[in-house]
Amino acid sequence: MKDDWRLIAAPVKIILGNYWRASRGLLALVAVIVFLSAISAVAAPYLFSRLIDAMTADRFAETLALGLVVYALLIGMAAAMQHMVQYLSYMSAENLSFIASTSLFERLLRKHAGFFVEHNPAEIEGARRRGQGALMTLVQLGLVVFIPGATQIVLALLMLGATINLEVVLIVFAYGCGFIALTAIANHRTRRFLDAAIEAGQANAKFVGNAMAAMETLRHFGSHRWMQARFAEKAREERDNWAAFCRRRIGYSSVLGAGLAVQFVVTFLLLLPRYRAGDLSVGDVVLFNTLLLQLNMPFEMIGHALDDVVRARASLLPLARIWAAPEEPDAATPGGFSHRQGRLAFEDVSYAHENGRGIEDVSFAAERGRITYLVGETGSGKSTLLRLALKSLSPAAGRIAVDGVDLAAVSQRDWYAAVGIVPQEPTLLNDTLAVNIVLGRAVDRDRLRRAAEKAAILAFIEELPEGFETLVGERGMKLSGGERQRIAIARALYADPQFLFLDEASSALDETTEAGIMQHIRGLAGEVTILAVTHRKSVIGPLDHVVRLAGGRVESES
Numbered sequence: 001m002k003d004d005w006r007l008i009a010a011p012v013k014i015i016l017g018n019y020w021r022a023s024r025g026l027l028a029l030v031a032v033i034v035f036l037s038a039i040s041a042v043a044a045p046y047l048f049s050r051l052i053d054a055m056t057a058d059r060f061a062e063t064l065a066l067g068l069v070v071y072a073l074l075i076g077m078a079a080a081m082q083h084m085v086q087y088l089s090y091m092s093a094e095n096l097s098f099i100a101s102t103s104l105f106e107r108l109l110r111k112h113a114g115f116f117v118e119h120n121p122a123e124i125e126g127a128r129r130r131g132q133g134a135l136m137t138l139v140q141l142g143l144v145v146f147i148p149g150a151t152q153i154v155l156a157l158l159m160l161g162a163t164i165n166l167e168v169v170l171i172v173f174a175y176g177c178g179f180i181a182l183t184a185i186a187n188h189r190t191r192r193f194l195d196a197a198i199e200a201g202q203a204n205a206k207f208v209g210n211a212m213a214a215m216e217t218l219r220h221f222g223s224h225r226w227m228q229a230r231f232a233e234k235a236r237e238e239r240d241n242w243a244a245f246c247r248r249r250i251g252y253s254s255v256l257g258a259g260l261a262v263q264f265v266v267t268f269l270l271l272l273p274r275y276r277a278g279d280l281s282v283g284d285v286v287l288f289n290t291l292l293l294q295l296n297m298p299f300e301m302i303g304h305a306l307d308d309v310v311r312a313r314a315s316l317l318p319l320a321r322i323w324a325a326p327e328e329p330d331a332a333t334p335g336g337f338s339h340r341q342g343r344l345a346f347e348d349v350s351y352a353h354e355n356g357r358g359i360e361d362v363s364f365a366a367e368r369g370r371i372t373y374l375v376g377e378t379g380s381g382k383s384t385l386l387r388l389a390l391k392s393l394s395p396a397a398g399r400i401a402v403d404g405v406d407l408a409a410v411s412q413r414d415w416y417a418a419v420g421i422v423p424q425e426p427t428l429l430n431d432t433l434a435v436n437i438v439l440g441r442a443v444d445r446d447r448l449r450r451a452a453e454k455a456a457i458l459a460f461i462e463e464l465p466e467g468f469e470t471l472v473g474e475r476g477m478k479l480s481g482g483e484r485q486r487i488a489i490a491r492a493l494y495a496d497p498q499f500l501f502l503d504e505a506s507s508a509l510d511e512t513t514e515a516g517i518m519q520h521i522r523g524l525a526g527e528v529t530i531l532a533v534t535h536r537k538s539v540i541g542p543l544d545h546v547v548r549l550a551g552g553r554v555e556s557e558s
């Protein structure tokens with residue numbers, strides 16, 4: 001539980017800190033208006049009660065006319081200010097939403113590769129939406145509940161004490177404290193339902209993200225009903241936990257209602273004898289009634305606010321967990337990073353995945369002048385080696401050296417700047433071909449054409465009516481598998497990398513296209529270190545360097 005709060009505190013501190021810096025003028029204005037509105041809300045009934053007494057005291061015309069005008073003004077001001085606050089807080093809430101979503105997105109971009117193996121977009125979006133809503137609730141609570149609530153409590157208590165008597169103040173105060181205490185108990189006892197509901201909702205968001213990615217496959221295998229049932233099961237769990245939470249809260253509300261009735265009875269019983277004895281005027285009784293109602297309100301608001309804080313905690317947890325997930329370090333290499341020969345050497349490297357599979361004592365070197373191919377049966381560790389070379393994984397033993405420098409000492413940022421990668425399954429953004437090749441690097445049309453030409457995709461692109469501006473669809477689905485692969489190759493070549501990693505980069509191509517591309521790539525081998533995984537013997541040239549893997553070890557080299 002403590003850990004949960006600590007987890008939540010990190011994003012809340014940063015986001016609300018930035019929000020405060022960006023909106024402090026607006027927030028201060030809201031706080032002032034809220035404060036004034038709370039004062040008028042207490043001053044108005046006080047004035048009205050005095051007017052009632054003035055009516056009965058035969059100073060009707062002169063006092064009443066002026067008094068009623070002031071009273072009307074106070075009521076009008078309080079209402080106008082309340083509305084003003086509402087819209088000002090909407091305005092600042094939009095700013096908060098902007099800060100929260102940009103901070104989270106920036107953070108997501110830095111997450112470690114493993115994070116995206118565990119989480120899908122729908123799940124992340126669900127966490128963001130819930131968390132952002134909770135942050136807004138917290139700010140709204142601070143602005144429109146705590147400030148006016150506390151102000152109203154203090155002023156109304158002072159007024160009650162001054163005009164009526166201290167016993168009543170104590171009764172009201174006791175009721176208020178009782179209300180808050182009972183709400184805290186209710187929160188404590190119902191929290192588990194809330195947590196379970198949020199968890200089930202988050203699990204379903206993850207599930208939906210998974211299902212979306214595999215929608216066609218699910219359709220082909222007639223898996224709709226099965227998926228629907230799994231979804232419904234979690235959705236039911238979410239609904240039932242919310243219902244259980246609400247049912248219990250209804251029970252607590254009845255207790256609170258009974259407490260309120262008792263409070264009124266006791267205080268009226270205290271006041272009536274004093275009225276009869278002439279200690280209190282009719283105005284005092286009217287004021288008492290209004291203040292009592294008004295005074296209960298902020299206590300109740302604070303009670304509900306505690307409730308909201310508990311719900312905000314549950315809603316913020318998924319976002320806080322994402323926030324805390326490990327990130328890629330983004331520093332420059334201490335002392336700088338330079339390489340001349342581009343010799344990439346694996347020296348007795350071992351790595352085991354969670355399931356114990358991986359690679360063991362692997363040693364070989366990829367050098368310029370020829371392509372180094374990693375071959376071997378499926379599951380023999382080829383992609384694991386590439387991921388180690390990319391620094392997505394770190395060796396458990398041994399080291400990877402670039403021109404004698406341990407890759408562990410080279411920063412991720414510097415290494416990525418030197419490397420081009422074509423993954424097994426290239427991912428494209430739903431944007432234009434040009435955007436997908438350039439991916440935010442400096443745009444150079446000649447370089448773009450050259451990269452597309454080397455990847456044997458230029459002719460295809462130029463035949464399209466929109467050329468490089470053609471949109472590729474979600475995950476590049478408007479392109480064939482081979483076209484996607486060639487775009488990924490062009491992307492990797494665009495920035496003239498010093499090291500090129502190809503993970504079955506041409507597996508979706510026909511043999512002629514593949515031979516053409518590999519010929520281009522072989523031509524780069526004099527200046528670029530090329531490490532490629534392949535299952536196809538036909539792509540391997542007579543001068544290429546081949547490292548054969550079996551069961552995570554190097555079986556032979558040629």
Ligand SMILES: Nc1ncnc2c1ncn2[C@@H]1O[C@H](COP(=O)(O)OP(=O)(O)OP(=O)(O)O)[C@@H](O)[C@H]1O
Nearest residue numbers: 353354355357358377378379380381382383384385
């Ligand atoms: N993220 C992971 N978590 C757990 N095990 C993994 C992970 N990635 C790979 N493995 C396991 O490590 C072993 C090596 O996998 P790797 O992907 O490196 O093989 P590969 O030679 O590239 O296979 P393929 O030719 O089928 O692509 C496999 O047994 C695989 O199940």
